[in-house]
Amino acid sequence: MTAIYFPNKCDEVAVFSFCNEINACSGQEKIVIDFSRMGRVEPFTMIYIAKFIGEFNRENKKTVIQCFGYESKEYAANMGFFKAFGLNHGKAPSSTQGNSRFIPFTIMSVHTINDEAGKNWMSGQDVIEKRSKQLAEVLSQEEGTTLVDTLTYSIREIMRNVYEHSHSEKIAYCAQYWPTYHKVEISIADKGIGLRKSLKNNPFIDIKNDSDAIQQALMPAISSKNYKGNSIDKDDPWHNSGFGLYMSSRICRLGGSFLICSGSHGIKLTTAEKEHMELNHFCSGTVVRMVLDTSKLTELTSMLTMFREDGYEIAKNIKGVGMYTASAASQMLSRDFKK
Structure with missing residues (x-):
């Protein structure tokens, strides 16, 4: 024993x-x-x-x-x-809805998302948007503020990644807001196929291990579906642009941190550095932790515009970016920290 x-x-x-x-x-x-x-x-x-x-x-x-x-x-x-x-x-x-600025351990079924979407003539992403806003309002105890908008965006983008790419049947999440410390922590997990297997669907990505997969997933405009030759309806407001993890991680790095684990590896991003972590065990699917410093948040639209422009510019200037490699991803993240 x-x-x-x-x-x-x-x-x-x-x-x-x-x-x-x-x-x-x-x-x-x-x-x-x-x-x-x-x-x-x-x-x-x-x-x-x-x-x-x-x-x-x-x-x-x-x-x-x-x-x-x-x-x-x-x-x-x-x-x-x-x-x-x-x-x-x-x-x-999932037995309580949460109050006092916390969201308890909750498990949301993808089947439930699809069922609600079908009954209300909505897309699954619309349902996730609605749920994300509800969670943001419970956490912040506010409505219509920059904090609500930022939390809604961050939660929605991670849940969308699970819904659209992971093949997971469930999404687990938990969150807490400490106003005194200007700190919000949100963690979201799935039991899907993991980043490495998901990104293998993109023929323009070179992935040899879980570290490569995570670094690629953190790059802007990279996803398992968004690549040349794959048919995407660009008129669909939810079409996949591959910016979700990149944008969410940039928001978290404004005084907070972003941690993502998949397979045997994890990467933690903070304001000043990127840290690789060998797990020494297997993490099925993907787990994300977002820590936000609420005192550093500005108007969401301008913040996202700046991050998106940064991402496009850095990716564009990486040599050999026609085939996305781990070294290109690492180079992009390194340049990103200098901005």
Whole structure:
């Protein structure tokens, strides 16, 4: 029997290390997870770890996981964290709508999106837009402000990526806003095919590993569908331009951060740097964490216009960009940080 302590802090290094400890126990008869040291948990911690433990359970059906020390962890219980990975404690995911500037652990079915779209003569993207705005208003406790517009945009673009590219049946998300600290954290995950497999559909992209795939996904105008020779209806307001992850990451880097994990790799972008992270375990699908500094947000339209123009200009000046390679993506991101 192996005992594993839940981390007492919520940074990504501690989260990945915890998952690696569990992963190392694959095939054992019994694992004990001790939550007694659990401190403050944030959306990414809950989304990533619940996803990982749930998938570990499905892949290791003969391994028994016992949990201790969780009874007093009321915040995580009310957010739906424990039931999200199979422990019968606290609220279930999607059981509450959220209030007091938080969105609990929520699982949204793609089937539900399509069903609502069909009943209301809308596109699935319109449904995602509506849901994103509702989430933004709950988080901010505001209506019609720059903060609402920015949150709506950021949430919508990540959810659109899941809906349009991942082949995932569900979208999981969780969020929290701390007005005193001018900080919003939003985490969104799927169980789809992952970035590497998705981008392989684009014949103009050269991808050798998960690091390449993530870097390509962060480039402007790059996607699994937006490429020469692929028929796209440009009159469709939701046609895929491949700017979603790039624009969202630029918004987050205004004093915050953007973390994306897929396969065996993760990349974290902050105001000043790009950090590669080897996970040492497998992250199925894609997980995104967006941290926004609300004191740095300006009028959304002008902000997005500037980012889009930056992206086009940098990509245009990269040599050999006809075939998008990992080195070109890395070069573009490096130049982007100098702006």
